[in-house]
Amino acid sequence: MDTIEITLPDGAKREVSSGTTPAEIARQISRGLAKEALVARVDGQLWDLSRPLDQNTSLAILTPKDPEAIQVLRHSAAHLLAAAVIELFPGVKLGIGPPIDNGFFYEFLRAEPFTSQDLERIENKMRELASQDIPNERKLLPKPEALKLYRESQQEFKCELVEEKATEPMVSFYTTGNFVDFCRGPHIPSTGRIKAFKLTNVAGAYWKGQEGNPQMQRIYAVCFYSQAELDEYLHKLEEAKRRDHRKLGPELDLFSIQDEAGPGLIFWHPKGGLIRKLVEDWLRDELLRRGYDLVFTPHVMRLDLWKTSGHTGYYRDNMFSPIEIEKADYQLKPMNCPGHILIYKAHLRSYRELPLRFAELGTVYRYERSGVLHGLLRVRGFTQDDAHIFCRPDQIESEVEACVDFAFAVMKTFGFDRYEVELSVWDAAHPENYAGKPEDWNRATAALADTLERMKIPYKRIEGEAAFYGPKIDVKLIDAIGRPWQLTTVQFDFNLPARFGLEYVGEDGARHQPLMVHRALLGSIERFFGILIEHYAGAFPAWLAPVQASVLPLSEKFSEYAKSVEAKLRDAGIRVHVDDRNEKLQAKIRDAQLQKIPYMLIVGGKEAESSSVSVRHRTKGDLGPQPLDQFIASLRAEIENKAIR
Numbered sequence: 279m280d281t282i283e284i285t286l287p288d289g290a291k292r293e294v295s296s297g298t299t300p301a302e303i304a305r306q307i308s309r310g311l312a313k314e315a316l317v318a319r320v321d322g323q324l325w326d327l328s329r330p331l332d333q334n335t336s337l338a339i340l341t342p343k344d345p346e347a348i349q350v351l352r353h354s355a356a357h358l359l360a361a362a363v364i365e366l367f368p369g370v371k372l373g374i375g376p377p378i379d380n381g382f383f384y385e386f387l388r389a390e391p392f393t394s395q396d397l398e399r400i401e402n403k404m405r406e407l408a409s410q411d412i413p414n415e416r417k418l419l420p421k422p423e424a425l426k427l428y429r430e431s432q433q434e435f436k437c438e439l440v441e442e443k444a445t446e447p448m449v450s451f452y453t454t455g456n457f458v459d460f461c462r463g464p465h466i467p468s469t470g471r472i473k474a475f476k477l478t479n480v481a482g483a484y485w486k487g488q489e490g491n492p493q494m495q496r497i498y499a500v501c502f503y504s505q506a507e508l509d510e511y512l513h514k515l516e517e518a519k520r521r522d523h524r525k526l527g528p529e530l531d532l533f534s535i536q537d538e539a540g541p542g543l544i545f546w547h548p549k550g551g552l553i554r555k556l557v558e559d560w561l562r563d564e565l566l567r568r569g570y571d572l573v574f575t576p577h578v579m580r581l582d583l584w585k586t587s588g589h590t591g592y593y594r595d596n597m598f599s600p601i602e603i604e605k606a607d608y609q610l611k612p613m614n615c616p617g618h619i620l621i622y623k624a625h626l627r628s629y630r631e632l633p634l635r636f637a638e639l640g641t642v643y644r645y646e647r648s649g650v651l652h653g654l655l656r657v658r659g660f661t662q663d664d665a666h667i668f669c670r671p672d673q674i675e676s677e678v679e680a681c682v683d684f685a686f687a688v689m690k691t692f693g694f695d696r697y698e699v700e701l702s703v704w705d706a707a708h709p710e711n712y713a714g715k716p717e718d719w720n721r722a723t724a725a726l727a728d729t730l731e732r733m734k735i736p737y738k739r740i741e742g743e744a745a746f747y748g749p750k751i752d753v754k755l756i757d758a759i760g761r762p763w764q765l766t767t768v769q770f771d772f773n774l775p776a777r778f779g780l781e782y783v784g785e786d787g788a789r790h791q792p793l794m795v796h797r798a799l800l801g802s803i804e805r806f807f808g809i810l811i812e813h814y815a816g817a818f819p820a821w822l823a824p825v826q827a828s829v830l831p832l833s834e835k836f837s838e839y840a841k842s843v844e845a846k847l848r849d850a851g852i853r854v855h856v857d858d859r860n861e862k863l864q865a866k867i868r869d870a871q872l873q874k875i876p877y878m879l880i881v882g883g884k885e886a887e888s889s890s891v892s893v894r895h896r897t898k899g900d901l902g903p904q905p906l907d908q909f910i911a912s913l914r915a916e917i918e919n920k921a922i923r
């Protein structure tokens with residue numbers, strides 16, 4: 279018999295007879311590996327463990343440790359779902375069933391909608407089939423036979439798929455017991471490995487995503503290797519739901535989106551507005567302290583300006599339509615950059631003036647399709663904490679470092695301690711696709727990388743991901759439940775300075791083009807607010823809380839004293855509210871908790887006599903009686919220190 283040579287990932291070579299399967303090789307290597315194995319990688323391609331090898335190849339046996347294996351498990355679980363549905367609902371027609379992030383779906387055509395009871399039955403049937411450890415077997419059929427098989431079982435969507443996707447004379451199928459699916463595979467060896475899954479919901483989707491096609495029902499599921507991983511994921515989902523800013527926004531009366539005004543446009547209610555003021559105040563103070571100049575620019579400017587900047591070309595689809603006034607077209611601004619450039623150009627600049635750092639809380643309007651709008655996170659009108667830095671080449675290192683330092687100050691102040699940093703650079707093989715000179719790119723990219731290294735900030739370098747106009751650093755914050763949020767960006771621009779002919783007079787008396795950096799720290803105030811609501815689960819730290827303390831008199835008898843406590847707190851600059859409703863104390867406490875007010879001050883006869891308050895904290899609970907002056911001093915300190923909790 280012929281022998282073939284198998285090269286393993288560590289470089290070791292093995293001679294085996296042709297027709298040997300990866301599963302057999304795994305068994306030769308170790309029993310442990312054979313037990314853990316899910317799928318193989320053969321010359322870079324995923325491959326069933328039971329599929330024979332017939333030529334010299336490189337081979338890797340994949341286990342749960344390999345990131346690609348989980349999608350194979352999920353895809354096999356999708357087949358298991360379809361197998362269960364076919365058994366319980368024999369008439370359904372099958373669509374597609376791919377793996378997705380965290381799970382999989384399978385789509386079906388059925389006249390009646392799947393109910394939650396149906397999902398339960400299907401899930402139970404899946405567990406039953408999984409426990410039978412049914413093998414997933416790969417078979418090949420000639421294309422005409424494959425079509426005949428599906429025609430006979432009246433699976434017309436599958437016929438369509440075979441017609442379109444099967445490019446070779448032989449078509450691959452997978453069987454799981456009685457269930458047969460046209461599929462390229464690969465799959466895990468048998469159903470027994472599918473242990474931790476949950477059907478989550480059913481959603482409608484047109485066949486192939488095309489309107490007018492039949493409406494399929496997609497059954498979605500989450501799926502992991504172990505129940506512990508699944509539970510952790512489901513817990514995170516629950517937490518995300520509990521923290522959803524679209525739910526907390528109205529509950530805490532922070533903001534709204536009004537249908538009457540239009541989608542994607544945010545109304546800041548008094549409490550949300552107050553938090554915004556506090557965030558903006560902090561930011562403006564920091565900007566001034568760090569050598570920025572505050573500027574303001576108009577919301578509409580001539581369309582011609584956006585032609586000069588190039589936005590009417592590559593950014594056109596994201597802009598509102600122009601407005602005509604006195605026979606000239608005006609454009610609602612989608613970005614602040616051209617405005618800041620006009621301020622730069624208002625005089626001839628000298629090298630001595632640089633760097634110039636123009637900062638603006640600049641409100642911009644962008645067209646986003648209504649389908650992608652999402653609470654505060656994707657909107658049509660928002661305020662960027664934008665800045666543009668114009669500097670000399672010898673200043674870029676220190677400017678980049680200052681930007682990164684500022685970004686870290688944001689994270690520290692608002693209580694984020696985890697982050698991811700990405701450096702997006704150009705594709706050096708294709709300089710023709712980019713604006714600017716190679717030496718500019720190299721210098722700017724080196725400045726970004728060196729700064730991160732000098733500051734000992736770990737980062738991921740992404741080749742070819744830079745915008746055409748310059749390299750950039752992106753900082754993603756990781757929130758309280760481990761989700762990343764893209765926030766800060768520090769971006770070089772070699773395009774706009776050239777398009778607008780920016781100059782400065784150098785030390786040598788000659789004209790030079792300044793370097794330009796766009797940078798936003800919070801991104802947009804709206805989005806940052808949404809992230810903060812979710813990060814804090816609505817419980818803003820005392821320095822940001824719209825109401826910092828609520829005074830709860832035990833009864834009307836003590837409202838006089840409650841008023842005096844309120845006055846003292848207010849004099850100390852504390853945002854306070856007296857709940858003098860004729861309600862039981864328990865009800866007042868519950869409402870203050872629901873409003874996530876940091877401190878509740880319970881006052882009755884004892885407290886009035888001794889000028890004290892009984893303090894309750896929203897998470898720490900009962901803190902006991904305290905002299906009023908002492909409480910005020912400690913809350914003042916908490917606010918001044920911007921303590922996170």
Ligand SMILES: [Zn+2]
Nearest residue numbers: 459461462463
């Ligand atoms: Zn499949």
Ligand SMILES: [Zn+2]
Nearest residue numbers: 613614615796
């Ligand atoms: Zn900009």
